[in-house]
Structure formats: structure tokens, C-alpha cells
Amino acid sequence: MRPHILWTIFRKELTEALRDRVTLLVLIGLPLLIYPLAMFSTLQVTNHQAAVEDRRVFKIAVWTVGAKPLVDWLTPTNNRLNLAPWLGIPGELRSELEAGRLQPPARTNLPPAQPNPARGLGAQSFATEAESEGAVLPAARAVVTSRQADAVLIVWPGFDDALKRHDCGEVSVYYVSVIPQSAQAWSHLSGQLGRFREQLRQDRQRDRGLPAGFVRALDVRDGDVAPVRRKVSDLLGHVLPLMLIMLSVVGALVAAVDMTAGEKDRATMQTLLCAPVHSLEIVGGKFLAIWTISLISALANMVGIGLTIGRVAAALHADVIQWGTLAATLGLLLPATWTIAALFLAVAVLARDVKDAGNFLSGMALVVMLLVGATLLPGIELDAWTCCVPLVNVSLLIRTLMTGEVSTPLIFVTLLTSLAYAGLALGLAARVFRHEQNLLGGSFSWRWLVLGDGRRNTVPTPGLVLTSYAVVVVGLFYLSLSLAPHGLMLTLLVTQFGLLFLPALALALARKFPLRQTFSLNRPHWRSLLGSALIGVSATVAIAGLVLRLAPPPDSMLREMQELLQFGDQPAPLWKLLLLIALTPALCEETFFRGLMLSGLRRWGPWAAIGLSALLFGLLHGSVYRLLPTFVLGLLLGYAVWKSSSLYCSILIHALNNGVVATVMWSSAGKVADVQSVPWSLTLGALAVTILGVLLLTGPKARPETTVPGI
Amino acid sequence: MNAALAAERLVKQFDAVTAVNGVSLEVRAGEIVGLLGPNGSGKTTMLRMLAGILTPTAGRALINGMDLHAHPLEARQRIGFLSGDTQLYHRLTPREVLRYFGRLYSMAESAINDRIAQLVAELELTSFADRPCRTLSTGQKQRANVARAFLHQPDVLMLDEPTAALDVISGQFIIDAARRARAAGKAVLLSTHIMSEAEYLCDRIYLLHDGGITHQGTLAEILTRAECANLTDAFLRNAGRKLSNSASHKG
Numbered sequence: 001m002r003p004h005i006l007w008t009i010f011r012k013e014l015t016e017a018l019r020d021r022v023t024l025l026v027l028i029g030l031p032l033l034i035y036p037l038a039m040f041s042t043l044q045v046t047n048h049q050a051a052v053e054d055r056r057v058f059k060i061a062v063w064t065v066g067a068k069p070l071v072d073w074l075t076p077t078n079n080r081l082n083l084a085p086w087l088g089i090p091g092e093l094r095s096e097l098e099a100g101r102l103q104p105p106a107r108t109n110l111p112p113a114q115p116n117p118a119r120g121l122g123a124q125s126f127a128t129e130a131e132s133e134g135a136v137l138p139a140a141r142a143v144v145t146s147r148q149a150d151a152v153l154i155v156w157p158g159f160d161d162a163l164k165r166h167d168c169g170e171v172s173v174y175y176v177s178v179i180p181q182s183a184q185a186w187s188h189l190s191g192q193l194g195r196f197r198e199q200l201r202q203d204r205q206r207d208r209g210l211p212a213g214f215v216r217a218l219d220v221r222d223g224d225v226a227p228v229r230r231k232v233s234d235l236l237g238h239v240l241p242l243m244l245i246m247l248s249v250v251g252a253l254v255a256a257v258d259m260t261a262g263e264k265d266r267a268t269m270q271t272l273l274c275a276p277v278h279s280l281e282i283v284g285g286k287f288l289a290i291w292t293i294s295l296i297s298a299l300a301n302m303v304g305i306g307l308t309i310g311r312v313a314a315a316l317h318a319d320v321i322q323w324g325t326l327a328a329t330l331g332l333l334l335p336a337t338w339t340i341a342a343l344f345l346a347v348a349v350l351a352r353d354v355k356d357a358g359n360f361l362s363g364m365a366l367v368v369m370l371l372v373g374a375t376l377l378p379g380i381e382l383d384a385w386t387c388c389v390p391l392v393n394v395s396l397l398i399r400t401l402m403t404g405e406v407s408t409p410l411i412f413v414t415l416l417t418s419l420a421y422a423g424l425a426l427g428l429a430a431r432v433f434r435h436e437q438n439l440l441g442g443s444f445s446w447r448w449l450v451l452g453d454g455r456r457n458t459v460p461t462p463g464l465v466l467t468s469y470a471v472v473v474v475g476l477f478y479l480s481l482s483l484a485p486h487g488l489m490l491t492l493l494v495t496q497f498g499l500l501f502l503p504a505l506a507l508a509l510a511r512k513f514p515l516r517q518t519f520s521l522n523r524p525h526w527r528s529l530l531g532s533a534l535i536g537v538s539a540t541v542a543i544a545g546l547v548l549r550l551a552p553p554p555d556s557m558l559r560e561m562q563e564l565l566q567f568g569d570q571p572a573p574l575w576k577l578l579l580l581i582a583l584t585p586a587l588c589e590e591t592f593f594r595g596l597m598l599s600g601l602r603r604w605g606p607w608a609a610i611g612l613s614a615l616l617f618g619l620l621h622g623s624v625y626r627l628l629p630t631f632v633l634g635l636l637l638g639y640a641v642w643k644s645s646s647l648y649c650s651i652l653i654h655a656l657n658n659g660v661v662a663t664v665m666w667s668s669a670g671k672v673a674d675v676q677s678v679p680w681s682l683t684l685g686a687l688a689v690t691i692l693g694v695l696l697l698t699g700p701k702a703r704p705e706t707t708v709p710g711i
Numbered sequence: 712m713n714a715a716l717a718a719e720r721l722v723k724q725f726d727a728v729t730a731v732n733g734v735s736l737e738v739r740a741g742e743i744v745g746l747l748g749p750n751g752s753g754k755t756t757m758l759r760m761l762a763g764i765l766t767p768t769a770g771r772a773l774i775n776g777m778d779l780h781a782h783p784l785e786a787r788q789r790i791g792f793l794s795g796d797t798q799l800y801h802r803l804t805p806r807e808v809l810r811y812f813g814r815l816y817s818m819a820e821s822a823i824n825d826r827i828a829q830l831v832a833e834l835e836l837t838s839f840a841d842r843p844c845r846t847l848s849t850g851q852k853q854r855a856n857v858a859r860a861f862l863h864q865p866d867v868l869m870l871d872e873p874t875a876a877l878d879v880i881s882g883q884f885i886i887d888a889a890r891r892a893r894a895a896g897k898a899v900l901l902s903t904h905i906m907s908e909a910e911y912l913c914d915r916i917y918l919l920h921d922g923g924i925t926h927q928g929t930l931a932e933i934l935t936r937a938e939c940a941n942l943t944d945a946f947l948r949n950a951g952r953k954l955s956n957s958a959s960h961k962g
Binding site: 002004005008009012015016019020266267268270271272273274275276277278 | 759762763764783784785787788790792794796797798799800801802803807811812814815816817859
């Protein structure tokens, strides 16, 4: 992969895309316009509605005989209740009511859906209790649904007598909740009824010489103490990820279709394919361009949303925007958009033409939206499981960031898995890009995707090993979580052998790679072996003394390491520790990283191969605190294999390195040593031994004839 | 003298269809070789394999002795490919397209600038070199495409029906360019339907039918062997068709 070629393809694709005015308008112009416009029009409509509501008069059909105190109470309170006696009541029903033959509906034990201030008066809530009310219910429903009145107030016979006896008078209010004006009428009327009830209580208490709070007894006042800023953050945390990912999808969709199927349609693909560029470079350049456009689209939306919210907040004189959080959210757009861009590129490459691509990506966009929409479900939080689900993890991470509940390890895992998914998608896209028929407008063969064209590479390719790594990362997280309840020993053995050692071996056998060359299975020179032994016993002390001073791990991680050394309540025996922590990782991780991966990356040059394999090795350890030390160790291991042409050297270094750590920790009775206490003298001594070991590795190679070409 | 371009028993299968079946040919530096055949005879597939766009099912292609499959980047660096149906990027100008491909071929910026200036003058692109390609006529686009194929001064040029759909004047640009390339010592493989073009342009000719070579040699050799007076008749006979004019049949 040559950076200047990547850059050239990226720049050309971006230039072409940004010269398309429609794309520019959709991606940048609309977001900058649409949010202020939407907010402005929404505010206008809301203000207008509020003004209308303030002036609205509700028409209440009052079906009652007598009840003068209540009617008098409701009439002068304000001008918003227009009482219409006997409005809409059927004659027969009125006769029954006037004759006092109608009874109020039976009370149910159902709790009210919400606090009802009119409850003490005996007012009936319509929706659940009135279904059995014979002729009254259909009559009242007809009055409200025909819009003759917004609600019907029935004062049941015996109301006046009940009040005189200081008993409970009964009234019913009938409304239709699905008619907004009716629901508002109910709300307004019930408030007035509640106040009337309170007046009755106070009169009765006063008549009997009771204190004012005798009946009420307990006055509960509640208050939501959540600051406005926190409420806004919570709201944004739910809405913003959905919007940003949706809008990133729009940007990526347009660009992915244009740069893949569009290029096939315009017959420009053939020219690119006969140029001296790798398919991975073409895919890489196009991916970078799609990613950038998706990012631009999301950023334009962020700016639009930010400015709009800022404008509203300024108008309300409310300091609700946490600009630092918004900036961090912008940062999280990177993993969100790179995952989307890679997935969309991989899918769009499969399409024969623009129409196909549009269909494929519309389906893909729907899947993405369903995934991200699922994060709005109650109980879905960022945890060890969800942080591995593509796009869901970034969406939840943005939410936790907004609400200030973010956890560093989860950020790390989210970013790592997002990278892995993007890597997988790019690997797929690069593979599809080698399907010549598909690129020239023919149909795509899924059989070819799985089985290939029968031609074999003699050594692993970068695309193959990077795709394998992405699969390992995803598999490792899920398998670790699934196996965690079964104990550390099983988890370690299954993940190490099941994800690293056996798959690497199986892949090499299945693709008929020469094992000796692929895994550098050469007998090392004695100087290389000696150098490896020196590095193995000293590197961990040197690294602990130097690297960990820069980034000391937190106590929680030290506790985890301590637990690692204990299986159950008792400390593990040393042989078991050495087997699981030293020998197993040395064999399995070296087979995968310094065997398969280093072999696959060699065509990019030794330093790129060693550096990238070390970085991926460090990332696989799944902790931001272990990244630096494991990366440095990975560099040493890769260098050892490169210089000695032998995987046995790196296995020896790895086993000794981990063995030293296990032994030291075991001998300190399970108490984790304070890594910062490694004295400088010991650190420098260990460093000198490590350097000596590295220098010894520079000796002649054991089997120069087996050197892989390209080194 | 080693061939600049050589095909050794090339085979290409698309599922059950064998498009090219064991074709061998070679083109030496400083010659134009014609590849003639009816539609579906495998010309385009052959050229695409030789340009590294398609991977052969069997056999190998050599560019200056270098295996195209084993060393794809190095070999493609020496190839210029032009076909009649190749388009340019609509939203870029010809100058930008040339610059883009110059960079893909890892040319130095100064070399790209010099070469673009030279090609713009030679191929008379000045009037439209800075206009978006979507605004160009078919002939202008093809001239810009010639510039793209010649930009990195490849040793081997593959021209796949380059004058198809062009008028006489635009077609003449391509023919002149091919002649100049031959004079400059390039190896040129020309696939064409136009017999007269092959007759006066090609030093040697391969006749392709059903994925295999049926005749090869200089024009005179082919006419003698096919017992025809002109290449059109030889072509038709090769294609298994009745001769249109029996009077032209020798002997």
C-alpha cells in the first residue's frame, strides 16, 4: 500500500464528488439551512398554538338538575368555560335524569392513570370506567365526537342532597382523549372541579372548627432538581446519535454509489484497472473519499444543529450547551463514519450498476437505522456486549458522552471494534475489487467470493491477514464474554487456540501456503537464541521501568491482573500460571502475529510489517493501559523474527517475558508489585541486557536460503 | 531480439465459455501488430489479459520478459491501454485526468507537467484541455484518451478498436499517434475491425477466430496463404463466410 497512490485516488475522488453541485447541496447546503428553518418554523407554530390555546374557550355540555353551587362556581371563574345546559342530550335520557332515575356508574378499583384533582368530588374518568354506562356513554360520546361540545359534564341525581349532608356528590366528565381540544377541555374542567372540591373541604373544616390541613393531612411538594443542561444533554444523547448516523449514511450512500457503480456505468473503471495500482489501494483511496464525504455530511449537520440549539439557548438565556461534549461527539463521528463508509463501499462494489447499488444501499441504510434505532429502547446501555455491536456501540457511546457517564475501557473497545468492522468491510471490498467480471459490469459470483478463482498466492496477502485479524478481534470479544462465566482457564485456552493458533494454521493449510516460509519455521542461529533469551528475561523489567512510568495503569487494572493469578479463592500453582500465561500465549499469539500476519505484511516492507503487526498485537490486548507496553513488546518480537528468520525466537522471548511476569507476581503472593517502584538502576540494567539481546539478533540468519522475498 | 509483448498459450474461461483458447503471440519493439477477428472472437478479452485487467485462466503474458501476473505493478508501468469505449472522468478536465494518471504511474510532478505540455501540443488538445470532459465531443475525448495512454511513455501500447465511432479526422489522430509510437520504438498491438487500417498500418497481423489464432504473418504472407486479394476477403474466409466476390478469388 503506497501512501502517495492512496492520496492521489482519494484526492481525485473527493474533487469529483465535490464538483457535483447536487451532492454539495444535499450534503452541506441542506443541513446548514434545514435546522434553523425547522427550528424557526417550529417555534413560530408552537408560539402561535400557545397563543391560540390561551384564548381558547371550551364548550361544556352540562347535563344536570340543580347543582347550582357547582354551576355557579364554574361560570364566573373565567371566561374559558362556556357551559351549555342540556346540550345534545337525547330527550329520553334527559327525562330519566330529571326524574332522578339515573345512577352514577359503579366505581372500579383501577388506579387513575394520573393524579386527578377532581377525584374527591366523585368525578368519573371516562376512558376506563364509562364503558358500562348504558345510554349515557353513547350519548356523551356522540356530543363530543360530533363537536357539539368539547366535553360533557353530568351531575348525577342526589348531588345537592349529598352536599347538604356533607357527603360526596358525584359528577362525571366525558371527553374523547384522541380529540386534542376535548382532552384540553377535560384538563381545564378537571382543574376547576378540583378547586371547587378544595373549597368544599375548607368550608366543611371551617364549619366544624377543624384546622385547614385536617383532611389533606400531608402536603407533598415535588421538584425535579435535574439541571436544564443535564436534561438537554439527555435529550441530545438520545436524539443526536440517531440523527448523526442517519445523516452520515446519506453522505456515504451518495458517495459510495457514485464511486463504484457510477464508475462502472461511466466506463472509467477499465482505465483505472490497467494502471499500476493494487486493488487495495483503489479501495483504500475510495474508502477515504467516502469517509470524508460522510464526515463532511455529519459535520455540516452538527454545525447546523449546534448553531440552532445555540441560537435557541441564547434566546432563552440558558447555558445549556456543553461545547466540550459536542466537540468530543465530533471526534466520535470518526469511528461512526468510517464503519459506515467501509460497509457501504463493500456493498456498493457488489452492484452491477447504479440502480443495483441504490437498491443494495437503501436496504443497508434501513438495517443501519434499525440497529441505531434499537438504542432508543429502554434498557439498552453501553456495556461489554453492546460496545462490540457495530454502530450501536458508537451511538451508545455518544449518548454516554452526552450524559457524562463515559468509561475509558468501553471507549477503547468501541473504537477497536469499529476499526475491526471497518477492516473487515474493506477486506471484503478489496476482494470484490479483484473480481474482474464484476468490475467490468458483469454479474457478481458469490461462489468466487468464497472460493476464489483457483489461483493461489504462495504467501498470505496483507488483505487476507488484516481480514483475519478483524475476525479475531470481533470473535475474541464475543467469545471472551460468552466464556467468562466458565472461568479464566477455559476462556484463555479457547480464545488462544480457537481464535489464534488453530485458525492461523488452518488458513495456511487451506490456502496451501508453505508452512515453513509462512510461519518462519527455521532453526535459529545460536546467537539469535541467546539474544532472544536475554530479551525475554529483561524486556518486561525494562518496559515496566520505562513505559509504565509514562502511563501508569489504574488500580482497577492491577486488581484484574491480581485476580488473573488466582483461580478461585486460592492462588494458582506456578506450573498452571506458566502454562496459561506464558506458554499458551507465546505459542498461539506468535503463530498468528509473527507467523501469519508478519508474513502477510512483509510485502509492505519490514518496518511497516513489524510496526503494524506490533500495533495490532497491542490493540488485541483490549486495554488502553496495556497498549503501549504490548506494542513495544510486539516491536521487539517482530524485529527478532525479521532478523533471525525464525518464529522460535519470538516464541522464546514471549514465553520468557510472560514467565518472568507470572513468576514475580506469584512469588509476591498474589500482590501486584507497584510498577512505578522499579528502581532506575534495575530498569537501566534490564534495558542494557535487552539491547545486548537485540544486538545479538543482528548476527547471521540461520537459514538464509529460506528468506522470504521482499524483505 | 526479445519481444516487448508476448502471450504464451493464453486461455480465458468465463464459466463454461472459453473466450480465448491457447493463444500465443508476440510484438517486438518498433512494430505495429494487428489483431483481427469478428465480434466475439476474443480480441478484447485477449487485450484485457495482456493489459492486466483480466487474469488468464492459463498461460502467461510477458512485458519485456516480465511475467505480468507475477509482477503486475512493474509490468503495468510499461503498458499503455486505449480502447474505443473507454470514457474519461466527467467532472475533471483532460489536464486533470492526465495529472491524475501521471501520479498513479508514479511520475515526478515536473515530468508530469512537461509531458502534459508536450502531449497537449502534439495532439492539439489546447482548446479543450481545461474544459470538463463531459462537455467534450467523442473525438476530443478520444484524443484526450490517447494522451492518457501515451502519458507515461510505455514500451507497449495496446489499442482496442481505438477508432471505433470516430470520424475520419479524429481517427487519423489515432493512426498518426500509433505511427509515431512505432517510430519511437514502441511495440503496438492494434485490435481493429477496419481492414484498410490494418492493411496500411500493421507490420504483422494475427487473425483470431473462436478464441484461437488461424493466420499470422505479414499482410503479404496472409494474403498468399489465404489465397485472397485483400484483407477483407481473407478476414471473411477466416470467419467462415462465403466470399462476397468470387471473382476476387485467386487461381
